[in-house]
Amino acid sequence: MDTKQRILDEALTLFSERGYANVFVNDIAEKVGIKAPSLYKHYKNKQAIFDAIIDEMSSKFEQQAQALSINGTNPTADAEVYRSMDEDHLVKLGNDLFAYFLHDSYTKRFRKMLTLEQFKDKDLARVYSEQYFDRPLSYQGMLLGLLVAQGLLVTENVPIMTLHFYAPIYMLLTVCDREPEREQEALELMEKHIRQFDKIYGRNF
Amino acid sequence: MDTKQRILDEALTLFSERGYANVFVNDIAEKVGIKAPSLYKHYKNKQAIFDAIIDEMSSKFEQQAQALSINGTNPTADAEVYRSMDEDHLVKLGNDLFAYFLHDSYTKRFRKMLTLEQFKDKDLARVYSEQYFDRPLSYQGMLLGLLVAQGLLVTENVPIMTLHFYAPIYMLLTVCDREPEREQEALELMEKHIRQFDKIYGRNF
DNA sequence: CTTGACAGCTAATTCAAATTAGCCTATTAT
DNA sequence: ATAATAGGCTAATTTGAATTAGCTGTCAAG
Numbered sequence: 001m002d003t004k005q006r007i008l009d010e011a012l013t014l015f016s017e018r019g020y021a022n023v024f025v026n027d028i029a030e031k032v033g034i035k036a037p038s039l040y041k042h043y044k045n046k047q048a049i050f051d052a053i054i055d056e057m058s059s060k061f062e063q064q065a066q067a068l069s070i071n072g073t074n075p076t077a078d079a080e081v082y083r084s085m086d087e088d089h090l091v092k093l094g095n096d097l098f099a100y101f102l103h104d105s106y107t108k109r110f111r112k113m114l115t116l117e118q119f120k121d122k123d124l125a126r127v128y129s130e131q132y133f134d135r136p137l138s139y140q141g142m143l144l145g146l147l148v149a150q151g152l153l154v155t156e157n158v159p160i161m162t163l164h165f166y167a168p169i170y171m172l173l174t175v176c177d178r179e180p181e182r183e184q185e186a187l188e189l190m191e192k193h194i195r196q197f198d199k200i201y202g203r204n205f
Numbered sequence: 206m207d208t209k210q211r212i213l214d215e216a217l218t219l220f221s222e223r224g225y226a227n228v229f230v231n232d233i234a235e236k237v238g239i240k241a242p243s244l245y246k247h248y249k250n251k252q253a254i255f256d257a258i259i260d261e262m263s264s265k266f267e268q269q270a271q272a273l274s275i276n277g278t279n280p281t282a283d284a285e286v287y288r289s290m291d292e293d294h295l296v297k298l299g300n301d302l303f304a305y306f307l308h309d310s311y312t313k314r315f316r317k318m319l320t321l322e323q324f325k326d327k328d329l330a331r332v333y334s335e336q337y338f339d340r341p342l343s344y345q346g347m348l349l350g351l352l353v354a355q356g357l358l359v360t361e362n363v364p365i366m367t368l369h370f371y372a373p374i375y376m377l378l379t380v381c382d383r384e385p386e387r388e389q390e391a392l393e394l395m396e397k398h399i400r401q402f403d404k405i406y407g408r409n410f
Numbered sequence: 411c412t413t414g415a416c417a418g419c420t421a422a423t424t425c426a427a428a429t430t431a432g433c434c435t436a437t438t439a440t
Numbered sequence: 441a442t443a444a445t446a447g448g449c450t451a452a453t454t455t456g457a458a459t460t461a462g463c464t465g466t467c468a469a470g
Contacts, residue, residue, distance in 0.1 A: 040460080119223070196360075239447085241427090414469095414470105427454100438445080440444095
């Protein structure tokens with residue numbers, strides 16, 4: 001990985017741990033293995049590093065949005081995959097989602113960084129909400145909607161059902177971000193949550 | 206309010222908007238209407254102001270824990286209140302909870318401040334989780350447990366049901382904290398959430 | 411082979427923010 | 441009445457972090 005990229009990577013790590021203001025260009029340089037002034041060969045200033053991270057993100061999200069969709073271009077094709085969905089499949093879906101959000105290094109660091117910077121301006125607020133509220137609800141709503149269409153889940157209100165599916169996952173995720181030692185506990189709650197979700201919304205027979 | 210207290214109050218406001226590191230003692234002094242060096246007559250340094258806020262909080266929470274319990278010392282007395290609980294009562298319970306968390310000035314500023322400082326150290330992480338995860342789940346679990354005992358709600362797993370009740374509320378709250386202009390939208394989702402919650406867990410007849 | 415751009419370095423420089431020094435006044439307790 | 445204290449002020453001082461200046465070696469292109 002070239003220096004320019006390594007700077008972003010190390011900066012992201014530091015920003016996610018301490019927040020922008022508590023990270024010094026010196027810290028970043030040190031992690032990269034160069035001296036602070038050398039950073040300026042690659043980025044105009046500290047803010048430009050931050051901005052580059054946000055930009056890089058935005059494009060990675062585009063890709064990710066595709067990748068998460070198992071067969072992105074054709075939602076009805078996904079339906080095949082879920083035709084035989086049962087509780088264990090749903091648990092797996094939830095666990096995978098949780099594991100991805102929780103352990104994907106890039107995702108995790110970015111989320112933590114945004115958590116610390118979300119109130120700085122409207123743009124960052126927007127990015128956070130998009131990424132961790134609107135988009136997941138919309139994507140999962142689509143998936144769960146397929147299950148409803150299949151008759152595997154029953155509800156009159158898919159968006160609210162989706163909220164019921166996702167909100168606990170989101171909340172447990174934030175717990176793990178701030179207290180990683182509670183991950184096991186969170187995973188157990190996760191599984192119970194999904195099993196109960198399935199019991200509640202599953203076709204009742 | 207005396208100066209010492211006003212300092213805490215203005216500092217809390219600023220910390221909640223910008224985070225500790227982005228607030229200068231000068232800013233605090235200005236809001237209070239004194240010069241920066243005068244702050245040091247009241248607090249040893251900037252960190253001591255932050256610490257005092259946290260301490261003050263912790264004690265307010267003690268009180269609050271009592272206040273929230275309608276009849277704190279005697280849970281079974283609460284049961285009376287809820288004997289005739291129906292969907293509209295539940296909506297009101299949720300709305301009140303939401304409105305309190307969202308609009309109580311002190312609570313709101315403190316929550317936002319903690320959001321920005323939660324990764325600084327284990328203590329702060331603990332305080333956040335206690336206040337916005339463990340305690341609400343435990344308290345609401347108690348209340349919802351009463352409704353289950355009354356036969357007004359049905360579940361085999363009260364803690365998970367409580368998660369289903371609270372997690373969406375929490376999530377919508379964080380949305381409003383970062384995008385206050387979405388409050389209306391959040392309130393509507395809130396109400397739908399609770400109505401669906403009631404439909405799901407309510408006795409089915 | 412030599413030139414220019416790239417990416418590093420050390421040594422300033424700048425600037426802003428926290429804190430301290432030392433003075434003044436008003437209230438309060440003796 | 442006066443001495444002590446509390447709480448304010450202005451004017452330093454200190455510190456530390458971001459950035460700039462300007463030098464150097466490397467390597468690829470002509």
